[in-house]
Amino acid sequence: MSTLTIPEIEMPEGATTQEYAYERLRNAIMVGAIEPGTALTIRSLAETLALSLTPIREAVRRLSSESAIEVLGNRRLRVPDMTPGRFDELVRLRVVLETYAAQRSLPFVSDRLVDDMVALDERMDASYAAGEFNELTHLNRRFHGLLYCLNPDQAVMPLIESIWLQLGPFQRQVVRHLGGVYVVDHHKKLIEAVRIRDPEAVAAAIEGDVTDGLVRSGRALLKQDKRVVRVA
Amino acid sequence: MSTLTIPEIEMPEGATTQEYAYERLRNAIMVGAIEPGTALTIRSLAETLALSLTPIREAVRRLSSESAIEVLGNRRLRVPDMTPGRFDELVRLRVVLETYAAQRSLPFVSDRLVDDMVALDERMDASYAAGEFNELTHLNRRFHGLLYCLNPDQAVMPLIESIWLQLGPFQRQVVRHLGGVYVVDHHKKLIEAVRIRDPEAVAAAIEGDVTDGLVRSGRALLKQDKRVVRVA
DNA sequence: ACCGAGATATTGCGATCACAAATTAACGAA
DNA sequence: TTCGTTAATTTGTGATCGCAATATCTCGGT
Numbered sequence: 001m002s003t004l005t006i007p008e009i010e011m012p013e014g015a016t017t018q019e020y021a022y023e024r025l026r027n028a029i030m031v032g033a034i035e036p037g038t039a040l041t042i043r044s045l046a047e048t049l050a051l052s053l054t055p056i057r058e059a060v061r062r063l064s065s066e067s068a069i070e071v072l073g074n075r076r077l078r079v080p081d082m083t084p085g086r087f088d089e090l091v092r093l094r095v096v097l098e099t100y101a102a103q104r105s106l107p108f109v110s111d112r113l114v115d116d117m118v119a120l121d122e123r124m125d126a127s128y129a130a131g132e133f134n135e136l137t138h139l140n141r142r143f144h145g146l147l148y149c150l151n152p153d154q155a156v157m158p159l160i161e162s163i164w165l166q167l168g169p170f171q172r173q174v175v176r177h178l179g180g181v182y183v184v185d186h187h188k189k190l191i192e193a194v195r196i197r198d199p200e201a202v203a204a205a206i207e208g209d210v211t212d213g214l215v216r217s218g219r220a221l222l223k224q225d226k227r228v229v230r231v232a
Numbered sequence: 233m234s235t236l237t238i239p240e241i242e243m244p245e246g247a248t249t250q251e252y253a254y255e256r257l258r259n260a261i262m263v264g265a266i267e268p269g270t271a272l273t274i275r276s277l278a279e280t281l282a283l284s285l286t287p288i289r290e291a292v293r294r295l296s297s298e299s300a301i302e303v304l305g306n307r308r309l310r311v312p313d314m315t316p317g318r319f320d321e322l323v324r325l326r327v328v329l330e331t332y333a334a335q336r337s338l339p340f341v342s343d344r345l346v347d348d349m350v351a352l353d354e355r356m357d358a359s360y361a362a363g364e365f366n367e368l369t370h371l372n373r374r375f376h377g378l379l380y381c382l383n384p385d386q387a388v389m390p391l392i393e394s395i396w397l398q399l400g401p402f403q404r405q406v407v408r409h410l411g412g413v414y415v416v417d418h419h420k421k422l423i424e425a426v427r428i429r430d431p432e433a434v435a436a437a438i439e440g441d442v443t444d445g446l447v448r449s450g451r452a453l454l455k456q457d458k459r460v461v462r463v464a
Numbered sequence: 465a466c467c468g469a470g471a472t473a474t475t476g477c478g479a480t481c482a483c484a485a486a487t488t489a490a491c492g493a494a
Numbered sequence: 495t496t497c498g499t500t501a502a503t504t505t506g507t508g509a510t511c512g513c514a515a516t517a518t519c520t521c522g523g524t
Contacts, residue, residue, distance in 0.1 A: 016307070016507065018293075041475065054508050057476085058293045061250075065294040067390055074516065075248070075476055085385030089336075093387060096332050104324070153317030155325060155398065158299055159391045166387065248477065273505065286478050289506085306486065307506055 004048055007033055007134060021051055022059035029068050029079065029165055031137045032172020040069065040077040066158075068165035082170040087218055093163050094210045101148035101156045102190075102206055103199045108150035114195050116146055121187045133175060143187065147194065167214070174218050184212045236280055239265055239366060253283055254291035261300050261311065261397055263369045264404020272301065272309040298390075300397035314402040319450055325395050326442045333380035333388045334422075334438055335431045340382035346427050348378055353419045365407060375419065379426065399446070406450050416444045 006028045011020050025045070028034055046056045060077060063069040070080045080086075120143045127136040141164070148157055186209035193201035238260045243252050257277070260266055278288045292309060295301040302312045312318075352375045359368040373396070380389055418441035425433035 018507075043475070052509050053476090054510090058290060058507095061290045061293045062297040065297040065390075067387065076516085077476095083385065085383075086387065089383065089385045089387050092336070093332075093391075096328060097391075100325075100328050104321075151317075151321065153315065153321045155299065155318065155321050155395070158297075159325075159329075159394065162391065163387070250477075275505070284479055285506095286480090308486090309506095 004038075004044070005033060006048055007031065016055070017051055018055035018058045021045075021049055021055045022062055024049060025059055025063060026066075026068065026165065029063070030141070030161075030168040031134050032168045032170070032175075034079050034169055035173060036079055036169045037081040038079045038169075040079065042077075063165075066162045066165055068162070068168075079169050080166065082173075086166075087170065090163055090167050091210060091215055091218075094160070094167070095207050097156060097160050097163065098144065098148065098206050098210065099203045101154070101160060102194070102202045104154070104156070105147055105150040106194070106197050106199060106202065109194055109197060113146065113150065114191060117143060117187075117191050117194065120146065121191065124187070125185075133172075137171075147190075170218065171214060174214065184208070186212065236270070236276070237265060238280055239263065248287070249283055250287035250290045253277075253281055253287045254294055256281060257291055257295060258298075258300065258397065261295070262373070262393075262400040263366050264400045264402070264407075265366075266311050266401055267405060268311055268401045269313040270311045270401075272311065274309075295397075298394045298397055300394070300400075311401050312398065314405075318398075319402065322395055322399050323442060323447055323450075326392070326399070327439050329388060329392050329395065330376065330380065330438050330442065331435045333386070333392060334426070334434045336386070336388070337379050337382035338426070338429050338431060338434065341426055341429060345378065345382065346423060349375060349419075349423050349426065352378065353423065356419070357417075365404075369403075379422075402450065403446060406446065416440070418444065 006024055009024050009027050011023060015023075034040075040060070042053055042056050042060065045060070046053050049056065060069055064071050064077075067080070070078050072078065120139055124136060124139045124143065127139060144160075145157065148154065148160060186205050190202065190205035190209060193205045238256055241256050241259050243255060247255075266272075272292070274285055274288050274292065277292070278285050281288065292301055296303050296309075299312070302310050304310065352371055356368060356371045356375065359371060376392075377389065380386065380392060418437050422434065422437035422441060425437045
């Protein structure tokens with residue numbers, strides 16, 4: 001058994017144990033606290049989170065349906081491995097889904113929203129400068145979610161989050177491999193595109209954000225070997 | 233409690249009870265055997281499927297993470313209701329996701345695949361003529377899945393199926409309202425577009441398939457009232 | 465040293481039960 | 495009859511246990 005660290009999170013009052021386990025594991029996977037290919041067991045997760053088996057099992061089931069945890073043929077569990085082909089596919093899906101979501105949100109954009117995005121972007125700059133990767137990832141999620149959830153009938157956010165979950169573990173590995181986060185800040189461009197309600201500019205900003213943020217470094221890391229290297 | 237009919241399905245040898253419950257409920261929702269807004273309880277589902285609570289609970293959790301079942305604030309369960317806005321959003325997502333999936337599959341298209349698609353399309357014609365709606369829905373799923381899963385690294389199919397799950401209950405309602413399935417057969421066009429590997433033609437065929445199949449009648453049904461009418 | 469058979473430990477699965485919260489039903493007063 | 499209170503029921507939740515399958519370790523033979 002390795003030293004599996006699951007970051008703590010805050011939960012609203014009245015949440016069930018299962019919801020707590022789900023959110024906490026989900027967060028851990030999304031911020032990359034668990035490496036690709038890591039084997040998980042119900043009992044060890046229960047011990048780590050100091051919970052009984054039942055809520056863990058239900059949380060794991062949900063995450064398996066979100067493609068965040070893989071259930072092998074022998075029913076054992078693991079965080080999926082990353083391969084060049086899968087990485088390429090996931091990045092393409094991010095672009096397709098997030099471009100759709102952002103453009104679809106444009107009719108609902110308000111000045112208030114733009115202000116909120118600016119505020120979040122500034123907090124991200126601060127977190128970046130301070131090297132707080134978990135916080136940066138968290139803020140980045142909120143930043144994008146703010147834009148994508150404007151349409152009250154939106155159904156795209158769960159899909160986007162499923163992709164984020166699948167990229168999370170690998171993303172952290174990339175960051176560790178590079179020794180830091182390499183970010184060309186496309187958020188400023190995105191905010192401006194949103195402000196002027198320009199669909200084409202929005203698409204360009206999102207494509208740039210997704211591609212520059214991960215693709216180059218991710219491809220480089222995957223090219224080193226079929227098997228993803230273990231970074232210390 | 234009403235007469236909730238869950239169609240039986242066949243399962244591979246060695247599947248767990250939970251997997252059986254999941255697949256059976258999932259199928260029931262996708263073919264529209266459960267109406268939008270239907271309230272579900274763990275115990276009644278367990279009784280209907282002649283299973284104990286545990287596997288049902290896990291199946292329900294998975295389906296809730298796929299947006300097929302809604303968990304209300306008081307933890308009670310129901311199949312989501314349909315609204316005009318949500319319907320519009322889901323149809324748009326079908327077009328975006330399925331267009332992406334089909335175009336992405338083009339490099340992997342083989343003559344064998346085209347033959348298989350033709351064969352399935354013919355079986356669908358037969359099922360349509362015979363008025364077997366469940367079978368038609370099932371074949372339609374296989375038809376599209378065949379094309380979308382060609383890329384061995386594909387990650388889009390779970391997302392598409394989540395949308396199908398959300399449209400399933402309403403789709404059946406539309407069909408019953410119209411007294412039959414009204415289909416302009418776009419599959420022939422799709423097959424031809426796939427055969428000549430034309431991305432634009434593929435996009436057009438899918439857009440046509442999704443739009444003509446549901447949108448007009450769906451919008452009409454929803455316009456009658458904010459609340460979806462109950463069709464006998 | 466290497467391999468295979470048997471023993472042991474681990475692991476996921478499913479059933480059951482008690483509990484608490486919410487819903488529904490029953491009932492009495494105005 | 496109608497409304498508000500209380501009792502009874504329903505329902506989801508979480509803990510625990512035994513079982514069967516799988517994986518891992520042990521040890522003896524070659």
